Amino acid sequence: MDIEIRRPSTTDGHHVNQLVTSIPQLDDNSTYCNLLQCSHFADTSAIAVTDEEVLGFISGYAKPDQPDTLFVWQVAVSSAARGQGLASKLLKDILQRTRPTPFRYIETTITADNEASWALFRSIARTYDAPLNRSLMFDRAQHFNDEHDSELLARIGPLHKTQ
Numbered sequence: 001m002d003i004e005i006r007r008p009s010t011t012d013g014h015h016v017n018q019l020v021t022s023i024p025q026l027d028d029n030s031t032y033c034n035l036l037q038c039s040h041f042a043d044t045s046a047i048a049v050t051d052e053e054v055l056g057f058i059s060g061y062a063k064p065d066q067p068d069t070l071f072v073w074q075v076a077v078s079s080a081a082r083g084q085g086l087a088s089k090l091l092k093d094i095l096q097r098t099r100p101t102p103f104r105y106i107e108t109t110i111t112a113d114n115e116a117s118w119a120l121f122r123s124i125a126r127t128y129d130a131p132l133n134r135s136l137m138f139d140r141a142q143h144f145n146d147e148h149d150s151e152l153l154a155r156i157g158p159l160h161k162t163q
């Protein structure tokens with residue numbers, strides 16, 4: 001099975017929404033939101049596709065006040081495609097792209113219990129020989145009205161070039 005990793009385009013938006021919706025750990029978002037990620041934020045997002053389906057997607061953006069920081073919004077890999085390095089490849093694809101201001105830091109938020117996601121970002125920190133710092137970003141009571149677990153900020157960097 002050939003898997004292509006590339007920037008998303010607007011025609012991917014609907015399929016991305018189906019992937020995100022199929023993953024219980026992820027907050028649902030609208031197709032419109034995914035269409036914007038696949039257009040305005042395509043340079044900082046990546047998709048993994050075969051001829052038949054979307055296997056993975058990372059949405060991200062450069063922080064408005066810190067252009068050297070990639071904020072990873074969501075990481076989604078279909079359950080059948082996990083454990084094969086796909087999420088790591090998607091993230092590295094974004095980081096390897098040429099930009100006016102190269103990314104030196106990665107930020108994302110993760111709930112305390114999401115072991116797979118922590119493992120992914122710990123692995124990325126090792127790959128780029130960078131420390132990973134953890135702090136509270138959105139609090140269960142203060143920001144989520146007790147309806148969603150707290151989101152912890154993982155900040156990785158400064159990144160060092162690989163190879």
Ligand SMILES: CC(C)(COP(=O)(O)OP(=O)(O)OC[C@H]1O[C@@H](n2cnc3c(N)ncnc32)[C@H](O)[C@@H]1OP(=O)(O)O)[C@@H](O)C(=O)NCCC(=O)NCCS
Binds near residue numbers: 076
């Ligand atoms: C988190 C997720 C994106 C990882 O995708 P993946 O393609 O399986 O990840 P990779 O294969 O690239 O693995 C990256 C690293 O994490 C580790 N890892 C992945 N899943 C793991 C798990 N369930 N438990 C422990 N470690 C895990 C891998 O061993 C690898 O480490 P290594 O480089 O040291 O060998 C995927 O499990 C997923 O889509 N989960 C549901 C959605 C979600 O929680 N997204 C993140 C929050 S936005």
